[in-house]
Amino acid sequence: MADATDGETVLVGRDGGVTTVTLNRPERLNSLDEAMHLGLRRALEACATDPGCRAVLLTGAGRAFCAGQDLDDPAMGDGGDQAAPPDLGLTLERLYNPLVRLIRGLGQPVVCAVNGVAAGAGANLALACDLVLAARSAGFVQAFCRIGLVPDAGETFLLPRLVGAARARGLALLGERLSAEQAEAWGLIWRCVDDEVLMPEAEALAQGPTRGLALTKRALNAAEANDLNAQLDLERDLQREAGRTADFREGVRAFKERRPARFSGR
Numbered sequence: 001m002a003d004a005t006d007g008e009t010v011l012v013g014r015d016g017g018v019t020t021v022t023l024n025r026p027e028r029l030n031s032l033d034e035a036m037h038l039g040l041r042r043a044l045e046a047c048a049t050d051p052g053c054r055a056v057l058l059t060g061a062g063r064a065f066c067a068g069q070d071l072d073d074p075a076m077g078d079g080g081d082q083a084a085p086p087d088l089g090l091t092l093e094r095l096y097n098p099l100v101r102l103i104r105g106l107g108q109p110v111v112c113a114v115n116g117v118a119a120g121a122g123a124n125l126a127l128a129c130d131l132v133l134a135a136r137s138a139g140f141v142q143a144f145c146r147i148g149l150v151p152d153a154g155e156t157f158l159l160p161r162l163v164g165a166a167r168a169r170g171l172a173l174l175g176e177r178l179s180a181e182q183a184e185a186w187g188l189i190w191r192c193v194d195d196e197v198l199m200p201e202a203e204a205l206a207q208g209p210t211r212g213l214a215l216t217k218r219a220l221n222a223a224e225a226n227d228l229n230a231q232l233d234l235e236r237d238l239q240r241e242a243g244r245t246a247d248f249r250e251g252v253r254a255f256k257e258r259r260p261a262r263f264s265g266r
C-alpha cells in the first residue's frame, strides 16, 4: 500500500482500487479541528476525480474513530467569554455541511470502519457513509446534548431514518453511549465485528462491482426525496447505465460458469 500524508492529521493510502482515508489525531481521539477538516475534504475531493479509486474506506487511528468537533479549537470560543460567543452556524456552513454533502454525493461507495468511539459529529460522519462496520469495542455517542448543543452533521435527518423516531429522540436527547452491538441490533449500522477483523472485513466490503454499487448509492440517495414514479424512472436510467458495464457482463458470465466473479469496477 502506498501511503501519503495530508498534513499530519489525515492519512491517505491506496491498495488496489480502495483508497483508505485515516483520521490521524489519536491523542485527541481524532476530534476535528480546522486543519483536519480541510485535509479530509482534500482527500475525499481527490477520490472524486481519481479514475483509479473504486471505493473509499474511512477509519480512525488509535482507540477512537472520531470524537467530533475539537472543543479546544479557537472557533469554539473560550467557554467563558459571553461578549463574543462563537458562531457555530458558520463552522457548520464552512466545514461540516460541505463534508457531509461530499461523502453522500461521492461517486464511489464509502465504507466506514468505526474502530473506536464515534461521538458528536464524528458519529454522524460515520452514518453519512454508505456502509458502516464497527469494531465490537466501538460505541456511538450523540454527545451534543451533553454540552447544550443541537445535533448536527446530518443527525436529525439520518438518525430517525436509520433507527426510527423513538430511538432517534432517545439518542439525541439523552446522549447515552450506544454499543456497537446495540447499534447493529437497532439498524444504525450494517454490522459489528470483532476488533481484529474490522479492517479486513471493511476492505472486503469495499470490493465488488463498484460501478454498480455507486449507481445503487445514487438511487438510494435520491429515494430520500423522490416519490415512487420519479424513483421508477431513475431506476430505469441507472439500470440502463449498469447494463453497459464490464462488471455486469463479468457477473453474468461468472454466474453461468459457476465461478466467483472478478469485478474490475468498470
Ligand code: LHQ
Pocket (backbone or CB within 6 Å): 027, 028, 029, 031, 067, 068, 069, 070, 071, 072, 088, 089, 091, 092, 096, 117, 119, 120, 121, 122, 141, 143, 144, 147, 149, 152
Ligand atoms: C477531546 C475531545 C473533543 C477535544 C475527547 N475535543 N478534546 C461542530 C462545530 C460546530 C458546532 C458544534 O458542533 C459541532 C459538532 C460536534 O461534534 S459537537 C460535539 C463535540 N464532541 C463531544 O462533545 C465529545 C467529547 N468527548 C467525549 O465525550 C469523550 O471524550 C468520548 C465519549 C468521545 C470518549 O470518552 P473517553 O474514552 O472516556 O475519553 P476521554 O474523555 O478521557 O478523552 C481522552 C482525551 O481526548 C482527553 O484529553 P486528555 O488531555 O485529558 O487526555 C479529552 O479531553 C480529549 N478529547 N474528545 N471533542
